[in-house]
Amino acid sequence: MTFHCGTIAVIGRPNVGKSTLLNRLIGARISITSRKPQTTRHAIRGILTTEVSQFIFIDTPGFQRRHGGALNRALNTRVEASVGEADVCLFLLAMDSLGPADREIWPIAQRARRTVIGVNRIDSPQARDHLLSFLPRVAAEFPGPDIVPISARTGRNVDELLKVLATGLPEQPAMFDADDITDRDERFLAAELVREKLFRTLGDEVPYGCIVGIDEFKIEGEMRRIHCTIYVDRDGHKAIILGRDGERMKTIVSTARRDMETLFGSKVYLNVWIKVKSGWSDDPASLRRFGLT
Ligand SMILES: Nc1nc2c(ncn2[C@@H]2O[C@H](COP(=O)(O)OP(=O)(O)OP(=O)(O)O)[C@@H](O)[C@H]2O)c(=O)[nH]1
Ligand SMILES: [Mg+2]
Structure with missing residues (x-):
């Protein structure tokens, strides 16, 4: 029996559901998601192994090209590099929101060896009436690739997407063990889960100025003991994260801890500090330290 193995870069404008799809495909929450654009900052690999x-x-x-800071430039570079190394590019769109932000990405998708277009959110209430007219619009704007409508949220038609993607994988042995689900270590995943809670519980500005560093990560029997620091861009942001009587911070810590327990399958003790580190997102040394360049 022949075996196929290859890399699929999932690209798209902010917020189309790339990370939700990754988690759905892998069956675990390895990539954080939120309603806010630009939640994901790293190229995160998720691995799915079948019989063949x-x-x-x-x-x-x-x-996106809207913001031009060092962080954003680094994020865009990561997208292009991922397409460069992939066997297949999955260009993800969302139902009913085809626009300039999607068109900007098309030239990058076209550079790939093979491109497949996924149209996400077919579970949304508008999708029922518009799917049949939306798909021809997609085909006219982005001619060539196979187009697969899916819902990352419900998993609808995701099997079909896998079948189409499989045809672009080269014949070669597996690169990862069959039970690996990501190339990222638990330290990274823990920091990301804290960052997810910041994106989900805070308003529109503060989360973009935050970064999370793990100070200590120890496995003691059935327990993971994790100490981390949230670095904020401005002094005022510290109080916002804490919330009145520290209530918001308590929610952030307890929800992050619960998700870590599910992901790691163990008890977690989580301790979180907040420190001010102004200008980190425009400082190349800080970006390097947090693995962002
Ligand atoms: N209704 C519906 N919502 C979805 C679907 N997929 C994702 N979403 C929602 O869309 C929002 C963005 O999802 P993400 O997975 O974080 O999007 P992303 O493309 O990774 O975003 P960035 O990392 O910011 O580029 C979240 O609120 C998801 O719950 C879907 O299939 N249907
Ligand atoms: Mg994402």
Whole structure:
């Protein structure tokens, strides 16, 4: 029996559902998601192994040119590099929201060896009436690739997407063990889960100025003991994260801890500090330290 293994770069404008799809495909929450654009900052690999193939998905940051800071430039570079190394590019769109932000990405998708277009959110109430007219619009705007409508949220038609993607994987042995689900270590995943709670519980500005560093990560029997620091861009943001009487911070810590327990399958003790580190997102040394360049 022949075995196929290859890399699929998942690209698209911010917020189309790339990370939600990755988690759905892998069956675990390895990539954080939120309603806010540019939640993802790293290229995160998610691995799915079947009897006959190994899919190595690369989740990428939402591509956008609106902000021009060092962080955003680094994120865009990561998208292009991921497409460069992939066997297949999955260009993800969302139902009913085809626009300039999607068109900007098309030239990058076209550079791939093979491109497949996924149209996400077919579970949304509008999708029922518009799917049949939306798909021809997609085909006219982006001619060539196969188009597969899916719902990352419900999993609808995701099997069909896998079948189409499998045809682009080269014949070669698996690169990862069959039970690996990501190339990221638990330290990274823990920091990301804290960052997810910041994106989900805070308003529109503060989460973008935050980064999370793990100070200590110890496995003691059935317990993981994790100490981390949230670095904020401005002094005022510290109080916002804490919330009145520290209530918001308590929610952030307890929800992050619960998700870590599910992901790691163990008890977690989580201790979180907040420190001010102004200008980190425009400082190349800080970006390097947090693995962002
Ligand atoms: N209704 C519906 N919502 C979805 C679906 N997929 C994702 N979403 C929602 O869309 C929002 C963005 O999802 P993400 O997976 O974080 O999007 P992303 O493309 O990774 O975003 P960035 O990392 O910011 O580029 C979240 O609120 C998801 O719950 C879907 O199939 N249907
Ligand atoms: Mg994402």
